[in-house]
Structure formats: structure tokens, C-alpha cells
Amino acid sequence: MGDVTLxxxxxxxxxxxxxxxxxxxLRRRLLELGFIRGARIEIVRRAPLGDPLQLRLNNTDLALRxxxxxxxxxxx
Amino acid sequence: MTAPAPVTPRHDPAxxxxxxxxxxxxxxxxxxRQPRALVIGNPNTGKSTLINALAGTHLKVGxxxxxxxxxxxxxxxxxxxTVHLLDLPGAYSLSPHTPEELITxxxxxDEAPDVLLNVLxxxxxxxxxxxxxxxxxxxxxxxxALNLVDEARxxxxxxxxxxxxxxxxxxxVETVGSKGMGxxxxxxxxxxxxxxxxxxxxxxxxxxxxxxxEHRMASLQTLPPHAHRYLALSLLEGDPSLRGRLNATGHxxxxxxxxxxxxxxxxxxxxxxxxxxxxxxxxxxxIARRAVPQFxxxxxxxxxxxxxxxxxxxxxxxxxxxxxLVFRLTFTVASPFVGLIGGPLQAVLSGWAVGxxxxxxxxxxxxxxxxxxxxxxxxxxxxxxLVLYLAMSFLEDSGYMARAAFLADRLMRGLGLDGRAFIxxxxxxxxxxxxxxxxxxxxxxxxxxxxSMILPFMSCSARLPVYVIFSAALFPRAGAWIVWxxxxxxxxxxxxxxxxxxxxxxxxxxGGVLLELPPxxxxxxxxxxxxxxxxxxxxxxRARTTVLATVAVVWVLLSVPAVSGQAFxxxxxxxxxxxxxxxxxxxxxxxxxxxxxxxxxxxxPGFIAKEVVVGTLGQIYLGEQAVKAAPLGLLAGLTxxxxxxxxxxxxxxxxxxxxxxxxxxxxxxxxxxxxxLAAALGQAFTPAGGLAxxxxxxxxxxxxxxxxxxxxxxxxxxxxLTVAYELAIAWVAAFAVYQVARHLL
Numbered sequence: 150m151g152d153v154t155l156x157x158x159x160x161x162x163x164x165x166x167x168x169x170x171x172x173x174x175l176r177r178r179l180l181e182l183g184f185i186r187g188a189r190i191e192i193v194r195r196a197p198l199g200d201p202l203q204l205r206l207n208n209t210d211l212a213l214r215x216x217x218x219x220x221x222x223x224x225x
Numbered sequence: 226m227t228a229p230a231p232v233t234p235r236h237d238p239a240x241x242x243x244x245x246x247x248x249x250x251x252x253x254x255x256x257x258r259q260p261r262a263l264v265i266g267n268p269n270t271g272k273s274t275l276i277n278a279l280a281g282t283h284l285k286v287g288x289x290x291x292x293x294x295x296x297x298x299x300x301x302x303x304x305x306x307t308v309h310l311l312d313l314p315g316a317y318s319l320s321p322h323t324p325e326e327l328i329t330x331x332x333x334x335d336e337a338p339d340v341l342l343n344v345l346x347x348x349x350x351x352x353x354x355x356x357x358x359x360x361x362x363x364x365x366x367x368x369x370a371l372n373l374v375d376e377a378r379x380x381x382x383x384x385x386x387x388x389x390x391x392x393x394x395x396x397x398v399e400t401v402g403s404k405g406m407g408x409x410x411x412x413x414x415x416x417x418x419x420x421x422x423x424x425x426x427x428x429x430x431x432x433x434x435x436x437x438x439e440h441r442m443a444s445l446q447t448l449p450p451h452a453h454r455y456l457a458l459s460l461l462e463g464d465p466s467l468r469g470r471l472n473a474t475g476h477x478x479x480x481x482x483x484x485x486x487x488x489x490x491x492x493x494x495x496x497x498x499x500x501x502x503x504x505x506x507x508x509x510x511x512i513a514r515r516a517v518p519q520f521x522x523x524x525x526x527x528x529x530x531x532x533x534x535x536x537x538x539x540x541x542x543x544x545x546x547x548x549x550l551v552f553r554l555t556f557t558v559a560s561p562f563v564g565l566i567g568g569p570l571q572a573v574l575s576g577w578a579v580g581x582x583x584x585x586x587x588x589x590x591x592x593x594x595x596x597x598x599x600x601x602x603x604x605x606x607x608x609x610x611l612v613l614y615l616a617m618s619f620l621e622d623s624g625y626m627a628r629a630a631f632l633a634d635r636l637m638r639g640l641g642l643d644g645r646a647f648i649x650x651x652x653x654x655x656x657x658x659x660x661x662x663x664x665x666x667x668x669x670x671x672x673x674x675x676x677s678m679i680l681p682f683m684s685c686s687a688r689l690p691v692y693v694i695f696s697a698a699l700f701p702r703a704g705a706w707i708v709w710x711x712x713x714x715x716x717x718x719x720x721x722x723x724x725x726x727x728x729x730x731x732x733x734x735x736g737g738v739l740l741e742l743p744p745x746x747x748x749x750x751x752x753x754x755x756x757x758x759x760x761x762x763x764x765x766x767r768a769r770t771t772v773l774a775t776v777a778v779v780w781v782l783l784s785v786p787a788v789s790g791q792a793f794x795x796x797x798x799x800x801x802x803x804x805x806x807x808x809x810x811x812x813x814x815x816x817x818x819x820x821x822x823x824x825x826x827x828x829x830p831g832f833i834a835k836e837v838v839v840g841t842l843g844q845i846y847l848g849e850q851a852v853k854a855a856p857l858g859l860l861a862g863l864t865x866x867x868x869x870x871x872x873x874x875x876x877x878x879x880x881x882x883x884x885x886x887x888x889x890x891x892x893x894x895x896x897x898x899x900x901x902l903a904a905a906l907g908q909a910f911t912p913a914g915g916l917a918x919x920x921x922x923x924x925x926x927x928x929x930x931x932x933x934x935x936x937x938x939x940x941x942x943x944x945x946l947t948v949a950y951e952l953a954i955a956w957v958a959a960f961a962v963y964q965v966a967r968h969l970l
Contacts, residue, residue, distance in 0.1 A: 180502040181502060183352060188506070197541055198632070201738065208351070210744075212741075213738070213739060216737075
């Protein structure tokens with residue numbers, strides 16, 4: 150209920166992680182970086198060419214492609 | 226009365242490691258005469274700068290065997306102990322994803338560390354603690370360096386290092402590497418105060434499974450006891466590279482046992498990977514909240530700079546402007562020194578050699594004809610490389626390179642590459658050599674090889690003079706357009722070649738793309754200088770054999786007379802073996818519109834260094850003799866060298882203000898117009914043939930220095946395959962251009 154995938158968020162929006170897809174190619178890496186249940190993620194901006202997106206989590210800035218955000222379920 | 230409301234449980238401080246064994250490791254460290262310390266930390270924690278401040282001139286930089294990753298070590302004396310400090314590549318965790326992270330994990334398992342020194346970014350405690358909590362799984366004394374505390378304070382973060390140390394059970398020292406703050410205390414604390422801290426307790430089912438695996442390891446006695454708990458947990462997490470390693474070392478039974486546990490946990494609805502990550506972050510968050518009581522959120526400098534650097538409209542033009550600035554800086558600052566090495570300095574050395582070796586004519590010829598120009602060729606790369614490396618270090622260490630990757634990512638997606646691959650390609654416009662080394666930052670081997678193979682099509686600064694003189698000779702009114710079109714053609718060919726390689730031999734491996742955008746920092750000059758100087762020196766060391774050998778071969782070809790009756794070393798180019806060989810090859814180029822022996826001959830030195838093509842053209846077309854060295858006295862030589870150096874320095878400094886202006890090739894063209902060489906070339910080439918010649922020069926082969934770099938990074942096969950492909954592509958492209966152009970021009 151209320152769950153969306155992270156790629157649907159707009160810059161400036163904040164969401165909390167619900168789960169990562171089992172088959173996400175970056176699953177291990179993202180878990181280590183703190184994409185755990187409840188983690189707060191802010192979409193900062195889109196790159197000028199439209200992709201990737203800049204995210205903020207735990208005071209750290211990361212960039213992920215929209216395609217890799219599809220596998221991250223979040224709650225607003 | 227009912228039971229009291231549950232109090233939030235403080236972290237259970239009971240040690241997870243055997244207390245007696247812990248005490249023993251601490252006692253051993255203190256008594257050890259030559260303890261080994263491993264330095265570990267996340268990327269971008271200022272670790273290199275801190276180690277530089279700690280070790281100073283004792284720092285030795287080498288390479289890890291088998292991979293081209295820097296190995297930084299230092300021996301430091303403290304009292305009667307000599308510490309062997311080993312700085313490991315930055316890692317976010319001990320489950321390796323890149324070759325660099327693998328080195329860090331391997332060292333922890335195999336290097337028998339006596340103590341671990343963990344460097345943390347005080348401004349980013351929570352994420353840094355993830356690695357710390359992993360290090361606490363090892364039964365090895367640990368000390369923490371809470372680095373960048375000044376930067377954290379500016380961000381409004383005041384970390385209480387006492388609380389941090391209490392929570393973890395290990396000593397913490399606050400440091401600022403760039404100011405050398407806390408380094409002396411850090412060394413002391415590492416050796417005297419380090420403790421085996423409080424390892425984290427995971428949910429009971431995980432702990433039970435881990436205990437079973439640890440028990441199995443204890444009876445095996447083949448795995449380092451200090452790592453048993455870490456190994457057990459990583460196996461439960463299903464770390465693929467660790468499974469591979471254990472299977473290969475005869476521990477398949479252990480891996481199987483771990484799989485049984487994993488299956489059981491999974492059946493119970495527990496994914497150990499998630500459980501462990503969540504437990505670590507929960508604990509890291511808890512510690513961070515206790516250790517950082519006040520936190521006022523401020524708009525940081527990084528956020529403000531990113532508003533500009535990543536601006537939807539201004540971001541990309543700003544990036545292009547910076548790139549242009551770097552190349553102009555490289556070109557203007559370095560080229561007077563390149564000229565100095567190739568001109569006055571070589572003349573002086575040759576003069577001395579002629580004077581000193583008059584008694585041995587053959588030896589003199591070898592020294593003057595092959596050794597000095599060979600060494601000179603290697604050296605003439607150094608000013609360009611040093612300036613380019615300095616600029617690159619600045620962009621890297623400041624955090625801007627990561628933004629460039631972010632901006633360019635979308636462009637590279639079509640080739641199955643990510644934004645980081647764009648950086649080596651851009652560097653290639655300056656010089657291909659550092660660009661090849663820069664491919665190291667890419668995660669996948671196929672990507673590194675792919676980018677390296679297409680790199681030589683990026684027209685490096687040394688090729689520019691050839692374009693300029695030919696456009697002056699043949700296209701006086703369209704010079705600038707010709708030059709620009711060469712750059713564009715190079716890029717187009719590079720991308721097309723990459724596409725073909727992807728379809729045939731180097732398929733994209735897929736997988737997600739994750740870029741880090743570290744905070745902006747002002748780089749420490751000392752560290753930048755060290756990096757740049759060492760990378761430059763390492764180029765000289767690696768490439769010298771290839772370059773010297775090639776120069777020697779060309780010299781021999783030029784010296785051996787092909788016509789009888791002439792003495793060795795006394796022949797005109799046409800009558801030498803070189804002339805003969807060029808003549809023999811030249812029909813190959815007839816369909817391209819430049820089948821003369823002269824045009825062919827000038828291509829050969831371009832194989833050594835593109836800088837010398839114009840000089841050779843002059844030698845051949847104008848019959849200019851190679852500068853005949855006259856004997857020179859010691860004093861006269863020194864004066865000449867000093868004057869030359871002064872001139873180069875002056876020119877370099879004077880041209881600095883000009884680098885911010887927009888580039889214009891028009892001006893260069895008009896001055897070259899009057900040169901006799903341009904006139905001679907105008908006679909010798911048809912416009913279509915000249916254009917085809919430029920296309921060939923652009924594409925035909927990497928110079929030997931680049932081939933040396935390719936070989937060092939990816940092996941002989943890739944290096945020579947690249948040469949072969951590029952010769953073929955150059956021929957086809959030049960043929961096509963000539964056939965089209967001769968009907969149009």
C-alpha cells in the first residue's frame with residue numbers, strides 16, 4: 150500500500166526504502182551502502198542529460214540510473 | 226505492578242571474541258619488535274593524505290603484484306618498535322566488488338596483521354562505521370583515526386570521540402591529515418592502545434549458524450584464526466568471491482555447510498545478507514546518534530558548488546570549458562619544456578658526447594644518433610605528462626571528476642559503459658598515455674580493455690602540429706575547419722570501433738551502475754605533487770625500454786647504407802635502408818594518394834612520437850640535415866643549457882594568461898603559411914592526398930609510449946592487436962577519404 154519504485158520519484162522528493170528486488174544487480178552493494186528497510190532517501194536532481202539521478206542517503210551523495218532505481222521499492 | 230517498561234537495550238558489550246585470545250593478541254602487539262599495521266578506510270576519507278602526513282618521506286610506493294594498483298608502505302620507528310605500515314586501497318566493505326577492494330580483503334586474511342588502523346570521515350560517521358563494524362569481526366587489535374574533524378565541524382557535526390571509543394571498545398584519535406594534526410598521537414595509540422573491540426551481536430539464528438561455522442574452522446586449522454568470525458559471517462552473506470577462494474583452497478565442505486545454514490535460514494524467512502546489513506546499520510546509526518549529539522543541518526559548500534557544476538543548462542558547458550582549460554594549460558606550460566629537451570639540452574649533450582668520444586667514431590655515432598635522441602624522446606613526454614597529471618590529480622582529489630562522470634553517463638550508456646569511462650577518453654585529447662592508465666578506475670576488465678583500445682583515436686596534442694602545417698599548405702582558407710574535423714573524425718571512429726568491439730569480442734557485462742559523488746575538497750598540494758611526480762616517473766620507467774629500442778631500430782635503418790660504396794652512418798636518407806624500406810612500402814599508400822617514399826618515410830617516426838613527424842617531414846622534403854653536433858666544451862654547454870632552460874621557463878610563464886582565451890587555429894595557420902616546409906608540402910601533395918594523409922596520421926597507430934602503456938596495463942596481445950586494428954582502420958578510412966575527396970576537391 151503506497152509503495153512505489155524509486156524511479157518514479159521527482160527531484161526534491163523523499164522516500165523510505167521498503168525492499169530491494171532479489172535480482173537487483175547492485176543488491177549487495179546497495180545494502181552495504183545503507184539501502185536497508187526504513188532508510189531515508191532523497192532524490193536531489195537529475196543529470197542534465199536526463200539520467201542518472203543523484204540521491205542522498207546517510208549524508209552521502211550517490212548517482213544511480215533510472216533503470217537501477219526500478220528495483221528499489223519505497224514508501225513516500 | 227506489571228513488568229517495567231522495556232528500556233531501549235544498550236548494546237550488549239559482552240565480547241564476541243574469546244577473551245584470553247584477545248588479551249594475547251594485544252600483549253603480542255605491544256611486545257612485537259616489528260609489528261605489521263594495516264590501514265583501512267572508506268574511499269574519500271582523506272586516508273592517503275593522513276598516511277602521507279604520518280609517514281612523510283618514509284612512504285614507499287610500489288604495485289600490488291598482478292594488478293596495477295598502488296601499494297603504499299612505510300617503516301616507522303617508535304621507541305624500540307619498527308612499525309611496518311601498509312596502506313590498503315579504499316573500500317566500503319569487506320565484500321569486494323572491485324580489484325582494489327579484493328586487495329584489501331586479501332591483505333586482511335593473508336598478511337597476518339598485528340594491528341588494524343581504521344580511518345573514518347568524521348563528517349560521514351554512519352556509513353564509515355559499517356566498515357568499522359566489519360573490522361571488529363576480526364580478532365585483531367584496532368585503533369580508529371577520526372579524520373577530517375575540521376570539515377565535519379564546518380558542516381555542523383561535532384563528533385564526541387570519547388563516546389565513539391567507548392561504544393566500540395577501541396581507542397579513537399581525532400586527526401586532520403592535511404594539517405598533520407593528531408598524527409604523532411595516532412601512531413602511539415595504534416601501538417599501545419589498540420584493542421580488540423566489541424564485535425556486533427546479530428539475531429540469534431545468524432549467531433548460531435556462525436558459531437557452527439567457526440567451530441568447523443577451529444578444527445580445520447588451515448584458516449587464519451583471527452578471521453574465523455569474519456569468514457563465517459561472510460559465508461552466511463553468500464559473498465561470491467569468498468566462496469570462490471575457499472572452494473579453490475580445499476574448503477568446499479565449509480562452503481557447503483554454510484549453504485545448508487543459508488537454506489535453513491531462508492526457509493525461516495531470514496535473508497542473512499539483509500539481516501546482517503540491517504543489524505550493522507542499526508548499530509551504526511545508534512553509535513552515530515550517541516557520538517554526534519548536536520547536528521545542525523547547513524547548506525554545505527558541496528551542495529552550493531553542485532548547484533552550479535550539475536546545473537541543467539550550465540553544467541555541461543562548464544565541464545567542456547574546464548577540459549579545454551586543462552589542455553591549454555598542459556599545452557602552453559609544457560611545450561616550452563618539451564622544446565627545451567628536444568632542442569638545446571639534446572644539442573648540448575650531443576656536443577659533449579662528440580667532444581668526449583672523438584676517439585671512438587662508432588660509439589660516438591651510437592650515442593649521438595640513438596642513445597641521446599632515444600632518452601630525449603622519453604624525457605620529452607615528461608613535461609606534458611607532469612602538467613596533465615597535476616591537473617588530473619586536482620580534478621580527481623577535489624571531487625570534480627565524479628561530477629564529470631555523472632554528467633557524461635548518459636552519453637556512454639549506448640556503448641555499455643558508464644560515465645567514468647568518459648574521463649580517460651577526454652584525457653586522451655591531452656596525451657594517450659595517462660589516459661590509458663586512467664582506465665584503471667573502471668570496474669570491469671572488458672570495459673578497461675575496450676576504452677584503452679579506442680583511446681588512441683582521441684587525437685592527442687602531439688598530432689596537432691601536423692594538422693596545422695598541412696592545412697596551411699593545402700587548405701589555407703579552411704585551416705581551422707580541417708583541424709576541428711580531425712578531432713571529430715577521431716571521436717566518430719573511436720565510437721564506431723567501440724560499437725564493433727562490443728558486438729564482437731568485448732560484450733558488455735551489464736550489471737548496475739553506481740557512482741559516488743564525494744564532497745568537494747581542496748586537494749593537498751603535497752599529495753597532488755607526489756601523485757603526479759610518481760605517475761610521471763613510473764611512465765619513464767615503464768616506457769623507456771620500448772621507446773629506446775624503437776629509436777635504436779630507426780637509427781640503425783637510417784645509418785645502414787643500401788647502396789654500396791657508402792659508409793655506415795654517412796648516408797642520405799634516401800640511400801639508407803630506411804629509404805629503401807620506405808620505397809618498398811610506399812605502393813601500399815598509392816591508393817590513398819600519397820605513395821611517395823618521402824610521405825611513407827615520415828610516418829615511421831610518428832610511430833615513436835607524433836611530435837617528430839613535422840621535423841622528419843622537414844628533414845626529408847627540405848633536405849635539411851639532422852643537426853650535426855659540434856663538439857662543445859663543458860662551460861659552453863652548461864651556459865647553453867642554462868640559457869635554454871631560462872627561455873623555456875620564461876615562455877611558459879608568459880603564456881599562462883593566454884590560456885583562458887578561446888583557442889584559435891587561424892593565427893597559427895597564417896604564420897606557418899610562409900614556412901618553406903608548407904610550400905614544399907603544397908608542391909608534393911594534392912589536396913585530396915594531403916587530407917587522406919592527415920586522416921592516416923590521426924588514426925594509424927598509437928605511439929610507442931602509448932603501446933608501452935597498453936602493454937603494461939593489458940598485456941602484449943591487446944597492445945599489438947590495437948596497433949594492427951588501427952593500421953587497418955587508418956588505411957580504409959584514408960582510402961575512403963581520398964577516393965571521395967579527389968572527385969570533390
